[in-house]
Amino acid sequence: MASGDALSELARRLMEWYSANRREFPWRVGMSSEWQAALTAILLRKTRAETVAKHYREILSALETPERALSLGVEGIERLLRPLGLHRTRARQIHALARAWGSGSPELPGLGPYARALIECLARRRLVPVLDVNTVRVVKRVLGAENAEEAVRRVVERAGTCEANLALMDFAALVCRARRPRCGACPLRDLCVQAASSEPPSRAQSV
Numbered sequence: 001m002a003s004g005d006a007l008s009e010l011a012r013r014l015m016e017w018y019s020a021n022r023r024e025f026p027w028r029v030g031m032s033s034e035w036q037a038a039l040t041a042i043l044l045r046k047t048r049a050e051t052v053a054k055h056y057r058e059i060l061s062a063l064e065t066p067e068r069a070l071s072l073g074v075e076g077i078e079r080l081l082r083p084l085g086l087h088r089t090r091a092r093q094i095h096a097l098a099r100a101w102g103s104g105s106p107e108l109p110g111l112g113p114y115a116r117a118l119i120e121c122l123a124r125r126r127l128v129p130v131l132d133v134n135t136v137r138v139v140k141r142v143l144g145a146e147n148a149e150e151a152v153r154r155v156v157e158r159a160g161t162c163e164a165n166l167a168l169m170d171f172a173a174l175v176c177r178a179r180r181p182r183c184g185a186c187p188l189r190d191l192c193v194q195a196a197s198s199e200p201p202s203r204a205q206s207v
């Protein structure tokens with residue numbers, strides 16, 4: 001794991017890059033409730049953020065509250081989510097979640113570790129690591145980290161904001177891409193274990 005100074009420098013440069021290059025998505029402004037954050041997490045799973053963004057407002061308006069989701073029923077939710085794909089699975093998850101919402105159970109259906117972390121980040125602004133294939137890829141490459149969760153947590157803590165998760169996601173989408181990472185234009189290059197290794201960056205491992 002990198003030293004504290006290197007982590008601080010990484011976090012500083014990442015957030016500087018993010019402030020100039022961040023992607024704008026509707027769920028990144030004015031997240032009004034944990035229900036909205038939970039829905040967002042379900043919609044984003046295995047789906048490109050740009051695709052979700054196209055349909056987001058329509059879906060949110062129809063599923064604004066758990067009660068609205070229950071009144072639509074599984075078939076109504078399915079129709080609404082059809083443009084995103086995985087609509088049958090997601091409709092069942094959202095309907096089950098709406099029924100369980102408010103029960104206080106830690107086992108709310110449809111919410112795995114990724115969704116719970118995203119809710120903590122988007123709705124409660126807590127300094128938690130959000131682990132997905134993209135955030136993990138970046139920290140593994142830059143830090144050579146074996147414990148990706150710990151690495152993302154430390155980057156977020158050094159940045160002092162849960163937005164560092166979003167910065168890692170955007171950085172993964174625009175610079176440290178799964179295939180053909182843009183190492184030549186990367187502000188983290190001199191800190192990056194992957195770039196310093198003998199393996200050419202263009203063959204960097206995808207995760």
Ligand code: SF4
Pocket residue numbers: 141142175176177181182183184186187188189192193194195201204
């Ligand atoms: S130098 Fe290349 S592999 Fe390293 S963080 Fe930048 S884009 Fe990713």
